[in-house]
Amino acid sequence: MIDKVNIRINRSKAKYAITLAKSLSPKDTTAINKIWELCGFKSKEEFDESFETIYGTTFKDYINQL
16 A cells, blocks of 8 residues: 555656756756756655656666757
């Protein structure tokens, strides 16, 4: 039960990361590199793992496709 809740929370945070990334300039690399922190993840590794699990690609690759 707790795992399902955590997955939903991480999915929500990942969607928020996408929303933030779309609103930022691609030249704003400082904010993009810290987006995991802005979205409430405890570490960049947790963010990367959750994002890749949910979307099947890395956040960096996703941003490059925008």
